[in-house]
Amino acid sequence: MRDALAHWQRAFGAAIDGAATLPALRGDAATVARRFGVYRNNVRLARMAALRNAYPVIAALVGDAFFDGLARRFASTYASTAGDLNAYGAAFDAFLAAFEPAQALPYLPDVARLERAVHVAWSAADSAPFDVARLASLDAAAQAALRFTVRPGAHALVSRWPIAAIWNAHQPDAPHGFDFDAASPPYFALVRRDATRVRVDTLDAAAHALFVASAGGAPLADALDAVVAAAPHADAGVVLGTALRDGWFDDAPAG
Template identity: 40%
Template sequence: MSILSLTALQHTFTAGLRQRSAEAALYPCLVGSAEQVSERLAIYRGNVLANLESAMRNTYPICAALVGDEFFAGLTRAYWQAHPSQSGDLGEFGEQLAAFLETFTPAQDLPYLADIARLEWAQHLAYRAADHTPLDLTQLASLAPDSLTALRARFQPACQLLAPTYNIYPIWEAHQPDYTGDWAIDWQAPAEPLIIYRENWVVRIAPLDRPSFVFLQTWQHHTLGDALAQATAAASINGLTFDLNDTLIKWVSLEVITHITT
């Protein structure tokens, strides 16, 4: 039996699990004939793949439904080969699936699949995000009017904004348990921006008009004055209107905006 350092053995064992062509390097390290070691590794490899596929299905149920069981199993295997898990937490496996799908040849007939994966990963992160404390409304009342344009906002940890390339919100909506609408979905229609946030531990996904998306996206990194200017410009370009008061009331009441500073 060959003796390797622990680190070398771990790397060799991991490579042998991921690719059968690499398992021969393990034969001298393990008890039994090459055939016996290969059979044991096959069992272990199957268990690992089953666990990874289960984790991926939990994170990407709509992707799995869109491509079918056999395709999704193959996708999981291919993704694992390209992006082996870097964490003991299976909830972190699959982070790069959207980018992987963009160049995964068998998935090119479903160009919107990467956007769906991006949305499902955002939903997954929102569920796992830290809890938040609602905004103290007395804080708003105490602000001087001339300081409003300099306000900066902090959003709840679960909040994410997404601008998909394809019209994926109807696809996501159609795969919800209570959906009773039309299944004839035009995924090539103009895509709506989306907001993902959490309300009482329930992850919400909602479409946004362009001015509201631009406002929230800008305010995440800049001042209220900057966000209002960008939203007003977006409203003008898209032939829409933007109401600052209604927007603030909505996202403060939904606890998306959780802290305001000057």
């Protein structure tokens, strides 16, 4: 009876999730109950390890003991929805925003969003940067109509907090401490993947506008207009040149 198997499996899963009633198991009840705890523990620890793997900067910011508490609470609240635990924890930012003991560090949810983007970028598709010579080969009308596509894994974030600087300060090879102007939010961060390395940069408003417009499919003329709208004193050509040099855009055929 496949139904009996499904029923038993659902009961087993519910018991891992905390239900008091265990599925049908052989042996005396007290021993079985203690041993069933191994599964509850394994599942919780695996989820906690997945969170630690995806959110190392949050762990560095709050310390190991506090992070374990966060992860334990998250793991008991949020089910896994995929057979690959690397996908676990996407809602960590929302959890942090609502978690009362974490309110003293109001930048944690935005750092978590950044770390999620980094985590995704690590395994994004490989790609080659847009070849600047291609742009030079186009006439002015074709340049204006060109629609860039951003590299797989590239992702822009806006925050009241200097999250890119925070992230970079907590990388293994980072110098100690970092400088930022706390009085000038919003802060713009860009996550992007080179061949095998993820980078996180702080952008200014002009560069952020170029990225967002390009990622949204705007033709280059409109994207450069967006740069000027966001930062009237910016030199849009310089902003574009920096983006091309840093390899924001994909070399795949663009419209």
